[in-house]
Amino acid sequence: MPTTMDGPASPTLPASASMRHPSDSRFAGQRVHFIGAGGSGMSGLANILIDSGAIVTGSEPRPNAQTFALTQRGAQLSRDQIGELLSREVDLVVRTAAIPDTNREYVAARALGIRVVKYAELLGQVMQERLGIAVAGTHGKSTTTAMIAFALVENGCDPSFVVGGTVPQLGGGSRSGMGSSFVAEACEFDRSFHNLRPSVAIITNIEEDHLDCYKNIDEIIASFRTFAELVPADGLIIANGEDRRVLEALAGLKTRIELTGLSDRFVWSTRETGIVDGCHTGEVSYKGKVVAALKLGVPGRHNVYNATTAIAACHACGVAPQDAADALARFTGVDRRMTDVGRCNGAIIIDDYGHHPTEIRATLRALQERYTPARLFCVFQPHQHSRTRFLLEDFATSFADATEAVVADIYFVRDSESEKQRVSSRDLVTRIEQSGSRARHLANFSDIIAYLRTELRSGDLMVTMGAGNVWEIGEELKDRPNQ
Numbered sequence: 001m002p003t004t005m006d007g008p009a010s011p012t013l014p015a016s017a018s019m020r021h022p023s024d025s026r027f028a029g030q031r032v033h034f035i036g037a038g039g040s041g042m043s044g045l046a047n048i049l050i051d052s053g054a055i056v057t058g059s060e061p062r063p064n065a066q067t068f069a070l071t072q073r074g075a076q077l078s079r080d081q082i083g084e085l086l087s088r089e090v091d092l093v094v095r096t097a098a099i100p101d102t103n104r105e106y107v108a109a110r111a112l113g114i115r116v117v118k119y120a121e122l123l124g125q126v127m128q129e130r131l132g133i134a135v136a137g138t139h140g141k142s143t144t145t146a147m148i149a150f151a152l153v154e155n156g157c158d159p160s161f162v163v164g165g166t167v168p169q170l171g172g173g174s175r176s177g178m179g180s181s182f183v184a185e186a187c188e189f190d191r192s193f194h195n196l197r198p199s200v201a202i203i204t205n206i207e208e209d210h211l212d213c214y215k216n217i218d219e220i221i222a223s224f225r226t227f228a229e230l231v232p233a234d235g236l237i238i239a240n241g242e243d244r245r246v247l248e249a250l251a252g253l254k255t256r257i258e259l260t261g262l263s264d265r266f267v268w269s270t271r272e273t274g275i276v277d278g279c280h281t282g283e284v285s286y287k288g289k290v291v292a293a294l295k296l297g298v299p300g301r302h303n304v305y306n307a308t309t310a311i312a313a314c315h316a317c318g319v320a321p322q323d324a325a326d327a328l329a330r331f332t333g334v335d336r337r338m339t340d341v342g343r344c345n346g347a348i349i350i351d352d353y354g355h356h357p358t359e360i361r362a363t364l365r366a367l368q369e370r371y372t373p374a375r376l377f378c379v380f381q382p383h384q385h386s387r388t389r390f391l392l393e394d395f396a397t398s399f400a401d402a403t404e405a406v407v408a409d410i411y412f413v414r415d416s417e418s419e420k421q422r423v424s425s426r427d428l429v430t431r432i433e434q435s436g437s438r439a440r441h442l443a444n445f446s447d448i449i450a451y452l453r454t455e456l457r458s459g460d461l462m463v464t465m466g467a468g469n470v471w472e473i474g475e476e477l478k479d480r481p482n483q
Contacts, residue, residue, distance in 0.1 A: 029288045031057070032090075033094070034059070036058075040164065041164065044162040045474050047174065050074065056077075060372045066172065086112055088113070090112075092115055130374040133182065137240075139323070150170060151323075157181060159320075160176050161182065163334065188223055194227060199236070201237045210387075212386045236255070242262070242263070261308070279303075286312075289473070297331050300365070300370075301366070339351045344456050345453070375403040376402050376416055377460065377462040385423050395428055406452075449476050
């Protein structure tokens, strides 16, 4: 397969062009109710709909800063999901994928005959009204989405965006802007990204994951191809040219494709030039011509890939590559992506969301590059029993850059009780040790905290990793001002 693919002209749109007006939206005057309005994605869409002239209501059992902000903007929210804010005057109800069919509010909405859609469906409808930029991939979705959004904001484009995590520099994980572009994370779980309608689609990589809803890697590749086919003929696909599964997913498509990588074989490439202050530097080229000097503000070689892709996406929105690169030099990352939490006994405490073997490897390597610790302890909380079982052998070899892996019990979510009985953290620890790395199983957070309080010392680094609540360990361990 060639590493450059020709097709129709890409959807280059000057970022400063055609600011939107609320009356242009199909949602103007519509009554939309959100079941579970407090999440980053749901609250982000709620804000966008308010700016589009919609009348927003919703529910959230666990109020947070996002729900407070929505109420300040006029949204009426309830803590109880029992449907007290529903009526036949409501035009649309939106629910998250986590809301089951047995939810009382969902049942009430159906009884009233109100149309109900999932979050991803509404995301796709909102995207159709803008220059939609959808970021998909097994890894790097949140960071790449945040990089694009940050660079567009820094260059005065006033984008809308929804990131699957909190971005401190952007004031959260979502924003409703008046610019033409809308950047959104596109998740492959439950094939939800098939609901999107992007003008620009990004695929960072494809690996085995979410094997509770996909049979095998072939089904995953086919799902990404379906996502890519959603891009119109005059749209643009930006994809990792060094990932053979990505190339397989895109083979034969007529839509214009710009491949990215760290080789000059690609339309967008970055030649690495070194590491400064623990972060990578490089020269970015477009069609063989150097167009930007890159100095990252976040560590890790994987972020060179993410940044190259982000610069390509910003270019499609009319931002000059060097201007995008300059913005990325100031980008400090997404919350729970190598986030500095504090110190314990002089040791550095880091928290990270990584829960897939590839993510663990990349993060541990990046931490070694940035901090060069005397010892690196990785406290890992496996996420899902099915993921742990399916990827057990890959997990076993992913802790090579850690001095010791401390493995908590598996975070139980979405799996059946029978699946829960098929694998344990003890099984993972056994395989890690058989692979030549040091590991121990400590089931309870209290035991992990007690162990690390006595073990950590100045010069060490401890990272908590996982998609569950493992971050609580770092928060408990970190020194307090009065300690």
